Amino acid sequence: MLRLSKRVEYGLIALQYLAKRDVVVTVREIADESAISYDLLAKILQDLKRDGMIYSSQGVRGGYGLMLAPQQISVTRVIDALEEESSITECTSESECCTREAVCTIKGPMHKLQEQVEQVLNAVTIAQLI
Amino acid sequence: MLRLSKRVEYGLIALQYLAKRDVVVTVREIADESAISYDLLAKILQDLKRDGMIYSSQGVRGGYGLMLAPQQISVTRVIDALEEESSITECTSESECCTREAVCTIKGPMHKLQEQVEQVLNAVTIAQLI
DNA sequence: GCTAAATCGGACTCTTTCAGTCCTACTTTG
DNA sequence: CAAAGTAGGACTGAAAGAGTCCGATTTAGC
Numbered sequence: 240m241l242r243l244s245k246r247v248e249y250g251l252i253a254l255q256y257l258a259k260r261d262v263v264v265t266v267r268e269i270a271d272e273s274a275i276s277y278d279l280l281a282k283i284l285q286d287l288k289r290d291g292m293i294y295s296s297q298g299v300r301g302g303y304g305l306m307l308a309p310q311q312i313s314v315t316r317v318i319d320a321l322e323e324e325s326s327i328t329e330c331t332s333e334s335e336c337c338t339r340e341a342v343c344t345i346k347g348p349m350h351k352l353q354e355q356v357e358q359v360l361n362a363v364t365i366a367q368l369i
Numbered sequence: 370m371l372r373l374s375k376r377v378e379y380g381l382i383a384l385q386y387l388a389k390r391d392v393v394v395t396v397r398e399i400a401d402e403s404a405i406s407y408d409l410l411a412k413i414l415q416d417l418k419r420d421g422m423i424y425s426s427q428g429v430r431g432g433y434g435l436m437l438a439p440q441q442i443s444v445t446r447v448i449d450a451l452e453e454e455s456s457i458t459e460c461t462s463e464s465e466c467c468t469r470e471a472v473c474t475i476k477g478p479m480h481k482l483q484e485q486v487e488q489v490l491n492a493v494t495i496a497q498l499i
Numbered sequence: 500g501c502t503a504a505a506t507c508g509g510a511c512t513c514t515t516t517c518a519g520t521c522c523t524a525c526t527t528t529g
Numbered sequence: 530c531a532a533a534g535t536a537g538g539a540c541t542g543a544a545a546g547a548g549t550c551c552g553a554t555t556t557a558g559c
Binding site for chain 1: 545546547548549550554555556557558
């Protein structure tokens, strides 16, 4: 469907939220304000933290905050942090092995297409969302 | 996953195949040569025909052929003909109604992003696949 | 030190979408 | 009229996605 997953959508919303604040923010607050499932959002923020674009402080008065400047966080990076695969077709994937490889006649062009899409997603950052 | 569906992938392969020939080609031939399920490909070609980018002739010696020049058939058009929805998020969709609309803070930027992606997909045509 | 408010993280369920199959009907050439 | 095609509905199976549940760990503040 060529659609961003809800995980990425929620991730972008959360990052946008964090970018507007300069103190740590709880998952609860973002989830309530943005009408997103708490449990789901909690997992997403954990993944974003693993990537290193945000940090967390645990315990009471804990929460999440940005580690990087908004303009350093591209949509591509968010996608990579939150999704397993992000190639446009099976044959442009590195991890999967294309079942029709021997007879595949569109591998080259698809690679080019993927590069162009990535370029677009790379150019958009959290800074543009604020 | 931001991935083109198999329907679109097979559709592009079939169109590329047709673009290389100047006579009608049967579904069977394309399916065999490209290792694609016959039944599935048959449905895809029907949809492409409905859109008007290819024509069919029924009966013995029948098959499909291009109605338009390869450079007139963009990837966007193929996607539109073969998929229900193609918006990048729920909130940029026209047919769906975003459940979180009241609190959605990324609608504007997502629309811009979608336009840019569409621009890329619009610029690539079957002519580039040959 | 205890308690409450947080993050951490595994395991699970439910739903929807996608890919693919099966079967029957209609069309047309030879 | 038979064989080779397209036309198309209905169904199945598998996989991914979205969301839930529950328990563990950490830590500020009383």
